[in-house]
Amino acid sequence: MSEKATLLTVYQYLPQINCGECDVPSCMVFASKLLNREATLEDCPPLKDPKYKVQMARLAELLAPPIKEVAIGVGGNVVKIGGKEVMYRHELTYHNPTAIAIDVSDKMDDKKIVERCKAVEAFTLVRIGEYLKLDMIAARCASKDPERFALVTSLIARSCKLPLILCSFDPKVLKVALEKGEVADRRPLLYAATEDNWKEVSELSKKYDCPMAVFAPNNITLLKSLIKTLEAIGIHDMVMDLGAYTDGRLLKETINNLVMVRRAAIQRSDKDVNYPIMAIPATVWIGDKLDPMTTSYREAYIASLFMNRYADLLIMHTLDVWALLPVLTLRQNIYTDPRKPVSVEAGLRTIGSPDTEAPVLLTTNFSLTYYTVANDIESSGIDCYLLVVDTEGLAVEVSVAGGQFTSAGVKDLFSSVGIEEKVKHRKLVIPGLAARLKGDIEDTTNWEVLVGPRDSSQIKGFLAKNWTIN
Amino acid sequence: MGEKETRILGKNLIELLEKFGDIEIENVEIRAEELTFLIQPVIRSLAQAPQLVPRVVEKEIEALLEAEFSPPIEVYPGEIAEVQIGATKSDGGSRRKVIKIGGAKTMPFYSFEATNQNKPVLAVDVFDMPISLAKAVKQHFKDVMEDPADWAKKYVEDFDADIISLNLISTDPLIKDTSPKDAAKTVEKVLQAVDVPLIIGGSGNKAKDPLVLEAAAEVANGERCILNSANVDNDYKKIVKAAKKYGHIVIAFTPMDINNQKKLNRYLLDEGLPKEQIIMDPTTAALGYGLDYTLSLMERIKLSGLLGDSDLQMPIVAPSSNAWGARESWMKSEDWGPREYRGPLWETITTITVMMSGADLFMLSHPATVRVMRKLIQALYGEFDSDQRIQDWITEIEG
Ligand code: B12
Numbered sequence: 005m006s007e008k009a010t011l012l013t014v015y016q017y018l019p020q021i022n023c024g025e026c027d028v029p030s031c032m033v034f035a036s037k038l039l040n041r042e043a044t045l046e047d048c049p050p051l052k053d054p055k056y057k058v059q060m061a062r063l064a065e066l067l068a069p070p071i072k073e074v075a076i077g078v079g080g081n082v083v084k085i086g087g088k089e090v091m092y093r094h095e096l097t098y099h100n101p102t103a104i105a106i107d108v109s110d111k112m113d114d115k116k117i118v119e120r121c122k123a124v125e126a127f128t129l130v131r132i133g134e135y136l137k138l139d140m141i142a143a144r145c146a147s148k149d150p151e152r153f154a155l156v157t158s159l160i161a162r163s164c165k166l167p168l169i170l171c172s173f174d175p176k177v178l179k180v181a182l183e184k185g186e187v188a189d190r191r192p193l194l195y196a197a198t199e200d201n202w203k204e205v206s207e208l209s210k211k212y213d214c215p216m217a218v219f220a221p222n223n224i225t226l227l228k229s230l231i232k233t234l235e236a237i238g239i240h241d242m243v244m245d246l247g248a249y250t251d252g253r254l255l256k257e258t259i260n261n262l263v264m265v266r267r268a269a270i271q272r273s274d275k276d277v278n279y280p281i282m283a284i285p286a287t288v289w290i291g292d293k294l295d296p297m298t299t300s301y302r303e304a305y306i307a308s309l310f311m312n313r314y315a316d317l318l319i320m321h322t323l324d325v326w327a328l329l330p331v332l333t334l335r336q337n338i339y340t341d342p343r344k345p346v347s348v349e350a351g352l353r354t355i356g357s358p359d360t361e362a363p364v365l366l367t368t369n370f371s372l373t374y375y376t377v378a379n380d381i382e383s384s385g386i387d388c389y390l391l392v393v394d395t396e397g398l399a400v401e402v403s404v405a406g407g408q409f410t411s412a413g414v415k416d417l418f419s420s421v422g423i424e425e426k427v428k429h430r431k432l433v434i435p436g437l438a439a440r441l442k443g444d445i446e447d448t449t450n451w452e453v454l455v456g457p458r459d460s461s462q463i464k465g466f467l468a469k470n471w472t473i474n
Numbered sequence: 475m476g477e478k479e480t481r482i483l484g485k486n487l488i489e490l491l492e493k494f495g496d497i498e499i500e501n502v503e504i505r506a507e508e509l510t511f512l513i514q515p516v517i518r519s520l521a522q523a524p525q526l527v528p529r530v531v532e533k534e535i536e537a538l539l540e541a542e543f544s545p546p547i548e549v550y551p552g553e554i555a556e557v558q559i560g561a562t563k564s565d566g567g568s569r570r571k572v573i574k575i576g577g578a579k580t581m582p583f584y585s586f587e588a589t590n591q592n593k594p595v596l597a598v599d600v601f602d603m604p605i606s607l608a609k610a611v612k613q614h615f616k617d618v619m620e621d622p623a624d625w626a627k628k629y630v631e632d633f634d635a636d637i638i639s640l641n642l643i644s645t646d647p648l649i650k651d652t653s654p655k656d657a658a659k660t661v662e663k664v665l666q667a668v669d670v671p672l673i674i675g676g677s678g679n680k681a682k683d684p685l686v687l688e689a690a691a692e693v694a695n696g697e698r699c700i701l702n703s704a705n706v707d708n709d710y711k712k713i714v715k716a717a718k719k720y721g722h723i724v725i726a727f728t729p730m731d732i733n734n735q736k737k738l739n740r741y742l743l744d745e746g747l748p749k750e751q752i753i754m755d756p757t758t759a760a761l762g763y764g765l766d767y768t769l770s771l772m773e774r775i776k777l778s779g780l781l782g783d784s785d786l787q788m789p790i791v792a793p794s795s796n797a798w799g800a801r802e803s804w805m806k807s808e809d810w811g812p813r814e815y816r817g818p819l820w821e822t823i824t825t826i827t828v829m830m831s832g833a834d835l836f837m838l839s840h841p842a843t844v845r846v847m848r849k850l851i852q853a854l855y856g857e858f859d860s861d862q863r864i865q866d867w868i869t870e871i872e873g
Pocket residue numbers: 345346365366367368370372373376377397398399400401402403404405406407408433434435436437456457458459460461463728729730731734757758759763764767799
């Protein structure tokens with residue numbers, strides 16, 4: 005498409021009536037929000053009028069991200085991958101966090117399969133108020149037996165609702181699974197079309213309207229050729245697997261390949277490689293006599309490496325929490341919006357059942373700070389009030405240094421939440437790292453300020469020693 | 475009309491027309507003008523006749539269509555300065571070899587477009603007094619923590635560290651207030667114990683650090699050590715002066731801000747310290763504790779340098795052992811699994827992430843991270859072959 009998405013080109017297709025229904029004052033402002041991905045076309049109600057059908061289509065085209073977004077699954081159980089706009093996170097933000105699938109082999113016994121699926125679905129870690137979860141199941145046909153595989157996919161389908169990847173290079177295996185494996189209506193990702201089987205796999209993809217993966221290990225030309233051909237026969241939901249090698253020279257080439265295809269798609273508009281990328285750290289588990297701890301360790305850092313280099317979907321094998329926690333934390337980090345700190349609402353939180361003599365503690369509204377502090381207090385069973393001051397989403401030391409954490413802000417917070425009616429005393433505990441605000445806060449609020457410990461995990465001990473009311 | 479159909483209309487129709495000339499379009503009549511509209515620019519056809527949804531019935535395609543891929547290569551106008559760390563006998567020092575960092579012509583590991591000659595380098599943390607360390611780290615060094623020379627030796631001999639990062643924390647007036655002179659003796663001892671280059675760090679005390687680093691620089695005359703650090707809060711001029719006089723390199727530290735980093739670099743350059751004697755530390759936050767900021771900051775700095783901003787063309791050091799500040803790395807927790815593995819992995823993943831974002835030199839704590847990073851860097855430089863076969867991964871994964 006020759007036309008570029010600029011403020012004016014986008015504006016030109018909007019209704020231009022400045023009705024404000026999108027919550028911004030004008031269509032021009034809305035255009036800039038669209039460009040910054042802070043709004044979607046859905047947010048402009050007038051556009052839905054059939055008379056704007058053409059404009060709507062044009063806008064959708066204009067705003068489509070350079071990397072196609074592919075959805076796997078149906079209804080409420082969908083994972084969207086791709087949809088990327090930029091090479092570097094600071095240029096805008098990355099969309100659609102890398103999906104993580106856990107493999108299930110049809111050689112595992114039935115009981116283990118059910119357990120594994122349930123474990124993957126139930127897997128949840130809470131970090132800074134967000135749930136870190138696993139996204140999909142990748143069913144592997146290791147038995148090479150289509151009938152067995154179909155049985156196993158039914159078993160998986162009955163054990164969990166997660167979106168699925170069906171893995172086999174034998175089209176017959178995929179076919180039988182789709183026919184009898186109770187998964188056809190779930191829109192699984194068919195893995196994978198190769199040089200040899202693309203015809204058969206693409207027929208299945210069409211017949212069942214499933215997205216499909218294209219596998220061309222370490223061969224971008226072949227990958228392009230496959231995609232070009234598949235597009236020509238009407239396939240449009242694809243995921244690219246260039247083969248994720250994890251060692252030696254082949255790892256070097258893998259990293260190069262990933263960067264090259266992503267750059268070609270984003271900067272050179274190469275439409276034959278503008279699909280999401282998948283990588284399979286689970287390949288570290290090939291071979292015998294592997295030490296499970298070392299191999300999980302390896303799989304986790306290889307996954308992190310690929311996540312740093314554009315992987316939109318990963319298939320992993322380990323279910324060890326210690327190995328998955330850092331990978332999921334990295335995903336959480338990479339996919340935050342660099343344009344704004346992750347923050348919580350300022351105000352008053354009640355922890356436990358505080359009375360009029362309960363301690364009053366102060367913290368900032370940076371999510372990481374707030375949740376760390378709140379969890380520490382909760383888990384040590386203290387009844388208290390926690391005041392959350394608006395520091396524009398910055399951590400304690402940062403906001404003290406940058407001037408967003410001020411005694412005036414604290415004073416306003418006091419009156420807006422009416423803390424003076426809630427407690428009889430006038431004593432406030434501030435974070436150790438905000439010690440230098442002690443005097444200021446005392447002057448503006450007339451409260452006595454206790455400088456707490458530097459780390460909130462020490463709050464319990466600190467209060468036991470220092471909290472007295474007389 | 476959905477997005478999907480639009481795309482079918484657009485790209486593929488044109489391509490098919492070009493390729494086969496004889497596609498059939500069912501269910502629609504398309505007049506010649508409209509066909510032209512369809513082709514150029516495609517989208518105008520929507521404006522003209524949005525109700526047209528041609529169903530393309532493809533000719534059977536028997537063989538794969540051909541494709542070509544030429545690597546999307548970019549040439550950057552700028553280049554990162556090369557910094558030589560350590561000096562051998564012939565250069566007036568006593569190190570076994572010289573280590574080079576920087577000199578990058580492209581982003582990390584984009585070797586399809588240019589070779590970044592110098593590999594990332596691994597330094598390890600040693601302290602001049604026993605300090606509280608995460609259990610996973612401590613277990614390896616319990617026996618040597620009393621003596622920084624032994625500690626350094628163990629790292630070099632058993633764990634193959636490239637550089638020792640000696641932190642003179644006992645000089646902090648609130649800790650032991652060790653005098654600059656005594657601290658310098660420790661530096662001498664460590665220089666004698668190992669033959670790799672040193673990073674010499676103060677305690678972080680603004681007033682004391684310049685004095686400590688000055689004294690250390692003097693006893694390490696000619697060894698081309700790295701002084702850690704000069705920043706806007708301390709007397710950086712004193713540190714720069716010592717570095718120039720005794721031939722050392724200076725770390726320019728700023729807390730998380732590209733413009734402040736640029737400013738500080740400028741100050742050091744203005745003091746007459748060349749780019750080849752400066753390494754930037756723009757702050758490394760731990761995984762889960764601001765690593766996202768560090769990632770984007772380093773990418774921006776590296777790109778700016780490559781694009782020609784000469785105030786940002788120095789290599790980057792990442793104290794990624796900061797990962798041990800994250801609770802998830804050291805805290806005992808049933809929910810998070812064994813910390814003996816979780817801790818080093820936290821450091822490893824923090825390090826990999828900053829390496830991919832542009833860091834050239836790392837300060838690490840755990841031997842496992844050192845081992846993993848060493849092997850990984852060699853792989854990323856294609857230094858050893860791999861006979862890895864993943865073609866049949868579906869059937870070959872164990873379990
Ligand atoms: C990430 C980061 C940033 C991010 C901010 C992200 C954010 N949303 O806050 C960015 C890049 C924006 C940033 C900017 C700056 N930063 Co900064 N930044 C950091 C970094 C690496 C981590 C901060 C963090 O997230 N900590 C984690 C959170 C959870 O900690 P916390 O909020 O302090 O909460 C803990 C405690 O305070 C305590 N606690 C919290 N609440 C309460 C309540 C009670 C009652 C108690 C008892 C305890 C308690 O428990 C919590 C858990 O341990 C630190 C270095 C470091 N490793 O600490 C530097 C650091 C904080 N930054 C620093 C500086 C100087 C700055 C800048 C001023 C530099 C500049 N560029 O000009 C700017 C300021 C910007 C502004 N305010 O306008 C300095 C501060 C130095 C100082 N002592 O004044 C630091 C220490 C770096 C350094 N070593 O120099 N920074």
